[in-house]
Amino acid sequence: MRKGVFYGVGVGPGDPELITIKARKILNEVDVIICPEKRESAGSFAYKIAKEHIKSNAEIIYLTFPMVYDENELQNKWGENASIIAKMISNGKTVAFITLGDPTIYSTYMYLLHYLKKYDIEVKTIPGITSFCSVSSSLNMPIAEWEEGFSVVPLRKGDNDKLKRALDNFENVIVMKPANDCKILASELLKRGLENNFVLISKCGTEEERIITDINVIINEKIPYLSTIIIKKNGLKIYKY
Amino acid sequence: MRKGVFYGVGVGPGDPELITIKARKILNEVDVIICPEKRESAGSFAYKIAKEHIKSNAEIIYLTFPMVYDENELQNKWGENASIIAKMISNGKTVAFITLGDPTIYSTYMYLLHYLKKYDIEVKTIPGITSFCSVSSSLNMPIAEWEEGFSVVPLRKGDNDKLKRALDNFENVIVMKPANDCKILASELLKRGLENNFVLISKCGTEEERIITDINVIINEKIPYLSTIIIKKNGLKIYKY
Structure with missing residues (x-):
């Protein structure tokens, strides 16, 4: 374990066994684990996944990254978080930031890396299993095959623009955060006669997992x-699940 | 380890440590490992990655999946491969098929699952780290953030249609198999003034890794x-690599 390195570790979609060997090694060796929270005391699903792989005497630190659109608030809070991390690193600690799924998606x-730049800290990012790969694997269904392309779009409330572009141009479309506007989603599917060409999974891999194919x-x-x-x-091409 | 189950295991992008804990467990327990080959004796990069995780007395079987567009040849060969696997399963063996990256991409x-359907075999697919997540992690660079979408397109020789659609409609575009037609790729980038907005990595994570940003x-x-x-x-948004 190298001193002075900041690790960003993807902990995958939910199942603690879907963490990579490399990620587990890092979680088991670093001095400090940073858990991001949407708001104070919100808790961290990433921590629940990673927990069994973290060494018992590691320091667990929660940092809040508010999901707001106020540029100033973001810059202040994130700059503050970056300085907390930079201080730990300069004190010779090894630090890992855990993140659901894959860190690059x-x-x-x-966003934090942007604020870390001025401290000149070495960063190593460890990829993770993304939610959409996990979902398609659990259905035994291809995301894309042969010469097909695919696109991934987040759904924002009241905004069907990205979804439309994706459906107009690609055989396969993955929609992230569909709960933001189910009405828009259903309407686009119905308009295109795609009401039997989708599968929605919620809480994939947990005991509350639910698979929905009914519009x-x-x-x-x-x-x-x-x-x-x-x-x-x-067409769906699901092998029995 | 359950008898009569066929496992499809993603072994990730190249680094044996980027295999998941679940994948390693399966590789270490099954009786038979199936390695797909493009043509006979072509060898298997997936096997090189998985090798250290496979138990020493496992049976290693190479099956050829020719990359041809002849429908009959495909159906015969793949049907034959499916029957070989079905026979092993009915003989009570546990069998894992290894695949580079993620099995659903x-x-x-x-494609093989399609031919396995008639045998009524239980299938479990284990996701893996995709090449594009690995590449973006090794660059410390986001694939997509905030409200951005992204698309993934394979490049086919002489065909710029998918690439154009992707570049016309998405902020972030991943091109698979760019070596198939670098001329088309370069031409589309130059036409759009994107000659400084791409990064190409070849043989990511190996000793021969090369990062190219010069058109x-x-x-x-x-x-x-x-x-x-x-x-x-x-813009590229690469944190130091």
Whole structure:
């Protein structure tokens, strides 16, 4: 374990066994584990996943990364978090920041790196299993094959622009955070005759996992935050699950 | 380890430590490891990665999955491979098929499942780290952040259609198999003024790893088969690597 290095560690989609050997080694060796929180005392799903791999005397530190659109608030808070980390590193501690899924796909960790630049700290990023690979594996279903392309879009409330572009241009579309606007999602699927070409999984890999292929459920029920939809315009191709 | 189950195991991008704990456990327990080959005696990069995790007395079997477009040849060969696997399973062996990266993204394994359906075998797919997550992690660079989308397209010789659609519609574009037509790739980048907005990595994580950000290299040199390009229209955002 090298001193003065800041590790960003992807802990995967939820199952502690879907952590890589490299990630486990780092979690088991560093002095400090940083757990990001959306707001104070919100808790950390990433920590629950990583917990069994972290050494018993590691220091666990929660840092808040508010999900706000106020540029000033973000810069102040994130700059403050970066300085906390930089101080630990300069004190000779080894530090790992844990992040759900993969660190390079919609992760708070990547925004933090921007604020760490001025401290000239060495950074090593350890990839993780993304939620969409986990979902498609648990369904025994390809995301893309042969010459197909695919696209990944986050769904924002009231905004169907990205979803439309994706559906217009790609055979396979993954929608992140579909719970943000299920009405828009259902409407685009119905408009295109794709009501039988999607699968939604919520809380994949947990005891509360639910697989939804009925468009009426999306329209009428509350979909959990931790959900992913895969839309396959050429047909679902699910091997028995 | 359950008898009568066929495992599809993603072994990740190249580094044996980027295999998951779950994948390692399965590789260390099954009776038979199936290594796919493009042609007879071509060898298997997936096997090189997995090797140290496979138990010493496991049976290693190479099956050929020719990369041809002849529908009949494919169906015969793949049907034959499926029957070989089905026979092993019915003889009570545990069998794992290893695949580079993630099994659900452009993997031969997924095509095979189609031919396995008639045998009514239970299948479990274990996700892996995809090449593009590995590449972006090794660069400390986000694939997508905030409200951005991204798309993944394979490049086929002489065909710029998918690449164009991706670049027209998404902030972030990952091109798989860019070596198939570097001329088309360079031309689309130059046309859009994106000649400083891409990074190409070949043989990521190996001793021969090479990082290319100069468009002239893409135009004038031979790019290896195992390469990935990430194009970021909003700027590269690489933390020191």
